[in-house]
Amino acid sequence: xxxxxxxxxxxxxxxxxxxxxxxxxxxxxxxxxxxxxxxxxxxxxxxxxxxxxxxxxxxxxxxxxxxxxxxxxxxxxxxxxxxxxxxxxxxxxxxxxxxxxxxxxxxxxxxxxxxxxxxxxxxxxxxxxxxxxxxxxxxxxxxxxxxxxxxxxxxxxxxxxxxxxxxxxxxxxxxxxxxxxxxxxxxxxxxxxxxxxxxxxxxxxxxxxxxxxxxxxxxxxxxxxxxxxxxxxxxxxxxxxxxxxxxxxxxxxxxxxxxxxxxxxxxxxxxxxxxxxxxx
Amino acid sequence: xxxxxxxxxxxxxxxxxxxxxxxxxxxxxxxxxxxxxxxxxxxxxxxxxxxxxxxxxxxxxxxxxxxxxxxxxxxxxxxxxxxxxxxxxxxxxxxxxxxxxxxxxxxxxxxxxxxxxxxxxxxxxxxxxxxxxxxxxxxxxxxxxxxxxxxxxxxxxxxxxxxxxxxxxxxxxxxxxxxxxxxxxxxxxxxxxxxxxxxxxxxxxxxxxxxxxxxxxxxxxxxxxxxxxxxxxxxxxxxxxxxxxxxxxxxxxxxxxxxxxxxxxxxxxxxxxxxxxxxxx
Numbered sequence: 001x002x003x004x005x006x007x008x009x010x011x012x013x014x015x016x017x018x019x020x021x022x023x024x025x026x027x028x029x030x031x032x033x034x035x036x037x038x039x040x041x042x043x044x045x046x047x048x049x050x051x052x053x054x055x056x057x058x059x060x061x062x063x064x065x066x067x068x069x070x071x072x073x074x075x076x077x078x079x080x081x082x083x084x085x086x087x088x089x090x091x092x093x094x095x096x097x098x099x100x101x102x103x104x105x106x107x108x109x110x111x112x113x114x115x116x117x118x119x120x121x122x123x124x125x126x127x128x129x130x131x132x133x134x135x136x137x138x139x140x141x142x143x144x145x146x147x148x149x150x151x152x153x154x155x156x157x158x159x160x161x162x163x164x165x166x167x168x169x170x171x172x173x174x175x176x177x178x179x180x181x182x183x184x185x186x187x188x189x190x191x192x193x194x195x196x197x198x199x200x201x202x203x204x205x206x207x208x209x210x211x212x213x214x215x216x217x218x219x220x221x222x223x224x225x226x227x228x229x230x231x232x233x234x235x236x237x238x239x240x241x242x243x244x245x246x247x248x249x250x251x252x253x254x255x256x257x258x259x260x261x262x263x264x265x266x267x268x269x270x271x272x273x274x275x276x277x278x279x280x
Numbered sequence: 281x282x283x284x285x286x287x288x289x290x291x292x293x294x295x296x297x298x299x300x301x302x303x304x305x306x307x308x309x310x311x312x313x314x315x316x317x318x319x320x321x322x323x324x325x326x327x328x329x330x331x332x333x334x335x336x337x338x339x340x341x342x343x344x345x346x347x348x349x350x351x352x353x354x355x356x357x358x359x360x361x362x363x364x365x366x367x368x369x370x371x372x373x374x375x376x377x378x379x380x381x382x383x384x385x386x387x388x389x390x391x392x393x394x395x396x397x398x399x400x401x402x403x404x405x406x407x408x409x410x411x412x413x414x415x416x417x418x419x420x421x422x423x424x425x426x427x428x429x430x431x432x433x434x435x436x437x438x439x440x441x442x443x444x445x446x447x448x449x450x451x452x453x454x455x456x457x458x459x460x461x462x463x464x465x466x467x468x469x470x471x472x473x474x475x476x477x478x479x480x481x482x483x484x485x486x487x488x489x490x491x492x493x494x495x496x497x498x499x500x501x502x503x504x505x506x507x508x509x510x511x512x513x514x515x516x517x518x519x520x521x522x523x524x525x526x527x528x529x530x531x532x533x534x535x536x537x538x539x540x541x542x543x544x545x546x547x548x549x550x551x552x553x554x555x556x557x558x559x560x561x
Contacts, residue, residue, distance in 0.1 A: 026362060029355075030376045036437060037379070039401045040391045054415045055404035097293040104290035116291055123302055127498045127515075127542055130535040133522060134308035135301070157301045164294060189286075218384030220501040221515065225522065234386050234501075241504055246397065249505075253390030260382030268375050272449045 037257065043247070044254040051247040070251035079236035080255065082148055083217060086232055089152035090216035091209045094159040095167075099205065102167025103193075107176065123161045129221035131157070136225055146228050154222045159212035166208040166270075170201045207270035210263050217259060313532035324533035328521075337512040343428070344513070345496035348435045352492060353485075355436070356443035361473060364451050374448070381441040388438035389505025393419075396430045396506065419506060427507045434502045439495065443488040450484025451477065486553045493549065494542045514538050 043051050047063040050056075070076060104110075105117065132154055136145065144150035174197055182192035223235040231239065237252045244252075264271075316323035328334060359377055363370060380388070395401045396418050403415035418426045454477065462472045478485075500515035514534065521531035 022362070025358075026366075026373060029359060029362075030373065032437070033376055033379055036391045036395060039394045043394050052399060054399035055407050056399065056401050058401075058404075097297055100290040101294040104287040108287035108290075110284075110287040113287075116295065119298060120294070123298065126302075126306075127494060127535075127538055128302075129498065129515075130309065130518070130538065131302065131305040133518075133528065133531055133535060134305040134312065137528075138305065138308070153301055156297070160294060160297065214382050218382070218387075220384060220386045221498075221519070224519070234384060237386060237390075238501060238504060242508070246399075249390050250394055253387045253394075256387040257383055257391075260384070260387075261379060264379055264382040265375060268371070268378065271378060271381075271445050272452065 040250060040254055040257065043250040046247075048245065048247040051250060052245070066247040066251050070248060070255070073248060075231070075236060076233075076252070079231050079233045082227070082230050083233040085148045086152045086155060086223075087213045087216040089149060090155040090159055091213045093152060093156040094163040094212040095205060095209050097156070098160050098163030099167045101164045103171050105164070105168045106171035120161050120164050123157065128158050129219070129225075132222035132225040139226065145226070146230055148230060151223060151226045151232070152216070154226060155216035155219055156212075158219060158222075159215045162215070163208055163212055166211065167201075167205065170204040170208070171197070174200055204270055207267040210267050214260060214263050218256070309532045309535055312529055313536045316529055324529040325537075328530050328533045328537070333512050333517060337514050337517050340511055341497060341499065341513045341515075344432060344435065344499060345493060347428075347432050348439075349489070349492055349496055351432075351436050352440045352443055353489065355440050356447050356488070359440075359444050360447040360451055361477065363448055377444055378441045380438045381445065383438060384501070385438060385499070386501035386505060388434050389502040392430055392434035392437070392502075393505055396426070419508075419510070421510055424510070427511050430506050431499075431503055431511060434506060435496070435499065438502070439492065442495075443492055446484050446488040446491070447481065450481050454480045482553050482555055486549060486555070489549045489553070490546050493545045497538055497542050497545075 042057065042060045044066060045060045045062050045064065046057065047061070047065045048069060050061060050063070051066060101116075101120075105113065135150075135154055139145040139147075139150045144153070178196050178200075179192050182196045183189070187195060218234065220234045220238055223232045224238050227235050233252065233256060237244075237249065237256070240248065240252075313324055314320055314322070363374055363377075366373060383391075393400070398415050398417045398419075402418070403412070406412045407415065416423075419430065420427075458476050458480070459472055462476055467475065498515055499513055500519070503511055503513050503516055515538070518531050518534045518538070521527045521534060
């Protein structure tokens with residue numbers, strides 16, 4: 001290598017400037033994520049007049065009248081309540097249905113296993129919200145139309161592939177030997193599971209439940225198609241985009257963002273573990 | 281209980297659920313799309329494709345995907361390699377970068393509306409710097425390129441995180457010994473990236489790209505918040521068929537077209553980034 005001698009001599013300077021460039025880009029990319037959120041925060045804690053006027057302040061004035069307007073807006077609080085109910089239902093459904101399958105995939109070799117994995121993976125490659133269209137008709141026949149439970153069923157279809165794959169990777173991380181040891185000590189298959197495996201993976205299960213909650217909380221299209229009177233927050237905001245004043249939109253957007261921030265913080269340890277195995 | 285039956289009992293709930301809420305409605309969409317006037321026909325497809333908005337919304341959707349996905353891929357790769365060599369502050373930086381993962385497309389649209397609307401922060405900044413005399417109405421018919429840019433930026437801002445997570449997980453699976461060996465042989469950081477990271481990252485790249493491309497064709501709420509009717513996209517048209525025009529058959533036909541495009545791109549990505557048989561890390 002001819003260039004190695006020169007680069008050896010000139011090493012300190014490029015390394016220093018490279019270090020600087022590296023830190024600068026990390027900072028810049030962090031700002032790229034945070035600054036838009038900061039702008040939304042300013043708008044949320046400004047009075048409606050400030051929100052609708054030009055120019056904008058660049059420091060939050062901490063005026064709560066926009067949020068008060070949001071809370072008193074006809075139908076907004078019940079939409080917020082609906083969102084929480086649907087998301088909680090989705091959370092419970094996707095874990096209770098998905099976790100057993102994740103366990104089966106990690107512990108057993110059985111015929112049709114690959115076919116089953118294909119079916120689960122296939123759902124991820126589909127524009128799933130589109131399925132809300134025929135389900136709307138089906139729900140009217142069964143009386144599930146415009147109910148939180150009906151929407152939760154559709155959201156569970158969205159969250160289920162993730163629940164199966166995440167629990168699969170969680171269970172795979174726990175050695176079978178632990179269970180086998182419990183069996184030799186007199187546990188049945190079931191008690192070995194509840195006494196040994198369950199306590200170990202409970203935090204991971206909680207993380208994937210939170211993930212299911214966020215998927216449902218954020219979903220717009222199916223929610224807008226399937227609810228009319230009992231709209232969720234996303235469906236309500238979408239329906240009001242055309243007519244609502246700006247301060248209502250921003251306050252609504254802010255309320256949508258807040259749980260996401262908390263949830264991503266709560267599951268951050270598991271975000272990578274679940275994809276590490278899931279993408280093989 | 282027969283232990284051989286146990287795995288089947290455990291996967292039964294998921295299987296039943298997916299049959300009822302995934303395969304069955306899918307069959308219903310297909311049936312509705314191909315039915316018109318009481319018989320089998322392509323009438324719905326002809327109607328949808330012949331509508332003047334179809335070429336525009338198709339072009340807009342594809343253009344957006346073509347503009348957004350490569351930038352996201354490059355950005356996610358850059359962020360993932362940066363995180364990989366980070367020691368202090370790794371957790372904090374990763375948390376900040378993955379925040380958008382939990383943010384819905386509607387909220388992302390509203391966030392970027394705060395920046396681009398007439399009394400918004402972009403205008404305020406430019407006014408403060410003395411670049412403009414009075415605020416411009418960016419999100420209007422007069423500025424189609426700015427509307428497009430705003431939507432693309434909101435999408436890049438929101439959905440790069442999902443690729444980042446998949447790629448960081450994938451890079452974590454690559455053994456450090458490969459890099460050490462490459463360093464011994466004098467490979468530059470760029471060579472290490474091209475010769476080791478990229479090839480071994482192929483399965484993750486595949487997953488990340490498929491997920492992002494499929495989701496890119498589903499773009500809906502960001503556009504509704506920022507572009508409204510100025511910038512029609514396919515999902516928005518499906519919504520309009522279903523609710524404004526009350527034409528379920530046409531909505532179903534258009535849904536199948538979106539699905540066909542998604543599947544076609546999934547197959548292309550699978551083919552281009554295929555992992556050689558028997559090759560594992």
